[in-house]
Amino acid sequence: MSALSVSLRLILSGDPDLWEIILLSLRVSLFAVLIAALIGMPLGAALAVGRFPGRQVLLVLLNALMGLPPVVVGLVVYLMLSNAGPLGVLQLLYTPTAMIIAQVLLVTPIIAALTRQAVETLNEEYADQLRSLGLSRLGSVPTLLWDGRFALMTALLAGFGRAIAEVGAVIIVGGNINHVTRVMTTTIALETSKGNLSLALALGLILILIALSVNAAVALLGTTAQRTAYV
Amino acid sequence: MFDGKGNGRVQAQSLPLRLRDLRFERGGQRLLDIPALSIAPGEPTLIMGPNGAGKSVLLRLLHGLEAPTSGQVLAGDAPLDEATRRRQAMVFQRPVILRRSVRANLAFALHGRRMSRAEKADRIDALLRMARLSDRAAQSGRSLSGGEQQRLALVRALATEPDVLFLDEPTASLDPGATQAIETLIREASATGTKIVMVTHDPGQARRLGGEVLFLNKGHLVEQTAVEPFLDTPATDAARRFLRGDLLV
Ligand SMILES: Nc1ncnc2c1ncn2[C@@H]1O[C@H](COP(=O)(O)OP(=O)(O)O)[C@@H](O)[C@H]1O
Ligand SMILES: [Mg+2]
Numbered sequence: 001m002s003a004l005s006v007s008l009r010l011i012l013s014g015d016p017d018l019w020e021i022i023l024l025s026l027r028v029s030l031f032a033v034l035i036a037a038l039i040g041m042p043l044g045a046a047l048a049v050g051r052f053p054g055r056q057v058l059l060v061l062l063n064a065l066m067g068l069p070p071v072v073v074g075l076v077v078y079l080m081l082s083n084a085g086p087l088g089v090l091q092l093l094y095t096p097t098a099m100i101i102a103q104v105l106l107v108t109p110i111i112a113a114l115t116r117q118a119v120e121t122l123n124e125e126y127a128d129q130l131r132s133l134g135l136s137r138l139g140s141v142p143t144l145l146w147d148g149r150f151a152l153m154t155a156l157l158a159g160f161g162r163a164i165a166e167v168g169a170v171i172i173v174g175g176n177i178n179h180v181t182r183v184m185t186t187t188i189a190l191e192t193s194k195g196n197l198s199l200a201l202a203l204g205l206i207l208i209l210i211a212l213s214v215n216a217a218v219a220l221l222g223t224t225a226q227r228t229a230y231v
Numbered sequence: 232m233f234d235g236k237g238n239g240r241v242q243a244q245s246l247p248l249r250l251r252d253l254r255f256e257r258g259g260q261r262l263l264d265i266p267a268l269s270i271a272p273g274e275p276t277l278i279m280g281p282n283g284a285g286k287s288v289l290l291r292l293l294h295g296l297e298a299p300t301s302g303q304v305l306a307g308d309a310p311l312d313e314a315t316r317r318r319q320a321m322v323f324q325r326p327v328i329l330r331r332s333v334r335a336n337l338a339f340a341l342h343g344r345r346m347s348r349a350e351k352a353d354r355i356d357a358l359l360r361m362a363r364l365s366d367r368a369a370q371s372g373r374s375l376s377g378g379e380q381q382r383l384a385l386v387r388a389l390a391t392e393p394d395v396l397f398l399d400e401p402t403a404s405l406d407p408g409a410t411q412a413i414e415t416l417i418r419e420a421s422a423t424g425t426k427i428v429m430v431t432h433d434p435g436q437a438r439r440l441g442g443e444v445l446f447l448n449k450g451h452l453v454e455q456t457a458v459e460p461f462l463d464t465p466a467t468d469a470a471r472r473f474l475r476g477d478l479l480v
Binding site: 128 | 291294296313316317319320321323327329330331339340343371373374388
């Protein structure tokens with residue numbers, strides 16, 4: 001029997017192991033994106049409208065962080081959380097929480113950078129008008145975030161796309177422990193190396209489906225924005 | 232426009248608007264150099280002059296969007312401050328419409344003002360009627376036509392019943408019909424006590440709105456004269472050439 005037909009059967013039969021892995025993946029990445037948004041959006045907006053010392057340094061740092069190899073992020077989080085590390089007492093290594101931390105570090109720079117870009121563009125158009133209506137630079141941030149809502153949702157989707165597809169960092173800090181920290185990407189890596197192609201393929205298909213959905217959502221957001229004359 | 236206007240309003244705080252030894256420089260260039268200027272309450276003040284003369288910069292300084300390099304902007308007898316700025320409003324050449332409904336655009340201008348919810352709703356309804364946009368209230372502001380967007384921007388600026396309304400070539404990109412609608416709104420605002428300070432390149436518009444003209448050239452205030460004499464018998468060569476050139480275009 002071919003690996004593909006077995007994998008399709010796994011998906012369609014609602015195999016519990018498969019679903020456990022999928023749901024953990026979604027849980028970890030959605031939570032990571034939520035936290036990354038809470039940090040990255042205000043940070044990005046502040047960088048867009050603020051004129052404070054160290055802004056330039058932060059911008060460079062942000063761009064550098066965006067290009068960080070996930071394996072390196074995984075290694076750093078590992079060193080922090082390992083027994084000998086500064087946060088070792090928390091005993092977080094090889095837990096979903098550790099994976100969330102790693103993904104937050106990977107996704108926050110993306111969301112912050114995309115937010116900065118969106119807010120800065122909007123602010124070029126809005127700044128004088130908002131100032132005229134009595135808002136200060138910082139006071140205009142909520143307006144800019146709200147009026148940039150479509151671009152920000154795209155940023156969230158981009159962050160989620162990166163988080164859910166990432167393998168290097170979560171395999172280091174999560175350890176790929178069965179029923180505990182096994183997510184789609186790490187399972188694909190492991191099962192492929194063991195020669196169990198049907199499970200790997202089933203997860204691969206789901207992952208592709210998620211990636212396509214994210215892209216479709218981005219496209220839909222774009223046309224909705226156009227249609228409602230939001231742009 | 233709204234009742235109660237003028238009652239208990241202390242115009243002295245916002246007007247006259249005065250410049251004292253004002254200089255504004257950017258990138259090593261002196262863009263504006265005006266030793267003295269006073270803009271009194273009453274009829275509209277129209278700012279005219281060639282492209283690049285400094286008209287927009289002057290409006291931005293009077294509205295506190297830019298700070299002078301040296302010298303002072305005074306409102307009444309005090310330097311222009313945040314409280315006085317909030318009694319001013321401005322309409323830009325290209326209307327800046329927020330990515331929200333027409334109604335929400337108007338509500339935005341009233342945000343944080345001390346009014347009850349019902350008062351705000353009434354005020355917004357009145358503004359919608361003024362702009363003849365009542366039936367478009369729920370629509371996205373940015374789906375309106377250029378003329379409608381400018382009407383929206385104008386009544387949004389009037390929402391707080393400003394003492395002074397600055398307008399920077401508000402009809403420059405509008406057709407005659409849309410221009411007429413804007414001029415009507417401006418005249419109404421002027422009649423109810425809002426001081427109009429407006430940049431225009433159109434002598435016909437200046438004549439229609441009346442008041443006085445500030446003629447700027449190369450960053451200098453060349454003339455401050457009533458509209459009719461300025462247009463009919465300009466005192467300076469620069470103004471004569473400007474009017475001739477402008478009318479020929
Ligand atoms: N922020 C700025 N930095 C540098 N130059 C400026 C700035 N704002 C305006 N200028 C220049 O100042 C001159 C006057 O500009 P402006 O007031 O916009 O002219 P206008 O009379 O056509 O409205 C122009 O030469 C313009 O290029
Ligand atoms: Mg101008």
